[in-house]
Amino acid sequence: MVTDSVNAPRPAGPGRSAVAGLLFGRPPMARALPFFDPERAPDAPGPLFADWLAGAFTAGVLDPQVVTLSTIGADGVPDARALVLRDVDADGGAWVFAIDADSPKGRQLAAHPVAAMTLYWPAQGRQVRVRGTVEAASREVSAAEFATRSPGARAAVLVGRQSEPLASLGEYDLAADEAGRRLELDPAVDAPTHTVYTLRAREVEFWQGDQSRRHVRLRYDRPAAAAGGDAPAGWERTLLWP
Ligand SMILES: Cc1cc2nc3c(=O)[nH]c(=O)nc-3n(C[C@H](O)[C@H](O)[C@H](O)COP(=O)(O)O)c2cc1C
Numbered sequence: 001m002v003t004d005s006v007n008a009p010r011p012a013g014p015g016r017s018a019v020a021g022l023l024f025g026r027p028p029m030a031r032a033l034p035f036f037d038p039e040r041a042p043d044a045p046g047p048l049f050a051d052w053l054a055g056a057f058t059a060g061v062l063d064p065q066v067v068t069l070s071t072i073g074a075d076g077v078p079d080a081r082a083l084v085l086r087d088v089d090a091d092g093g094a095w096v097f098a099i100d101a102d103s104p105k106g107r108q109l110a111a112h113p114v115a116a117m118t119l120y121w122p123a124q125g126r127q128v129r130v131r132g133t134v135e136a137a138s139r140e141v142s143a144a145e146f147a148t149r150s151p152g153a154r155a156a157v158l159v160g161r162q163s164e165p166l167a168s169l170g171e172y173d174l175a176a177d178e179a180g181r182r183l184e185l186d187p188a189v190d191a192p193t194h195t196v197y198t199l200r201a202r203e204v205e206f207w208q209g210d211q212s213r214r215h216v217r218l219r220y221d222r223p224a225a226a227a228g229g230d231a232p233a234g235w236e237r238t239l240l241w242p
Pocket of ligand 1: 084
């Protein structure tokens with residue numbers, strides 16, 4: 001077993017940047033972490049994700065519902081950003097999020113309807129990785145999801161223009177005030193480009209970190225043809241080398 005007991009943080013030295021000095025000798029997950037027994041894992045990823053998510057909330061993980069969504073940019077370079085996971089079905093084949101279709105990520109998904117999602121929960125040293133194809137929901141479903149949001153969240157969506165250059169914070173404040181007024185005048189107002197998406201998982205990997213690097217990785221796969229079908233095929237489970 002390899003340990004890092006001699007690796008204490010050191011200040012930056014010649015040839016080493018200040019950042020490298022901060023990073024040196026700080027291995028992640030140097031703490032007691034939960035044990036994950038892959039032999040006892042369920043047949044499908046959904047119940048395991050629900051169990052891990054509940055455990056993350058109980059353990060006090062901050063914002064465990066925030067995922068990193070990776071997409072393919074128009075230039076072929078991967079792009080990624082944090083966003084809020086809205087739902088996962090019981091099977092673990094459908095991972096739901098809602099974004100503005102008229103944002104860079106929305107346009108990337110229109111051009112390449114595939115994505116990866118990544119979650120990392122530091123308190124437990126747990127990572128979940130999902131890959132698959134992405135489908136946009138109907139206008140009705142997206143409008144209904146929008147209507148469930150708080151007035152503040154709806155006003156933020158109504159501001160729109162996500163990721164466009166902003167001249168000043170004052171310009172944003174004016175647009176936010178205007179969106180708030182629109183909502184007051186018409187509480188049922190829709191945001192036509194607000195869209196619910198489902199990531200249809202082909203692979204879901206559960207990764208349990210271990211202080212001595214005996215990490216446990218379990219991947220659930222199902223054939224591409226079956227992913228998203230009406231009758232989901234069974235999942236295959238594979239234990240992976242760490
Ligand atoms: C914790 C956290 C949660 C976020 N949640 C969302 C979200 O639910 N929807 C969203 O559009 N952006 C969310 N963002 C902002 C995105 O990371 C991103 O900046 C924005 O969506 C623009 O991305 P794009 O230019 O790739 O379209 C969140 C950011 C953070 C840090």
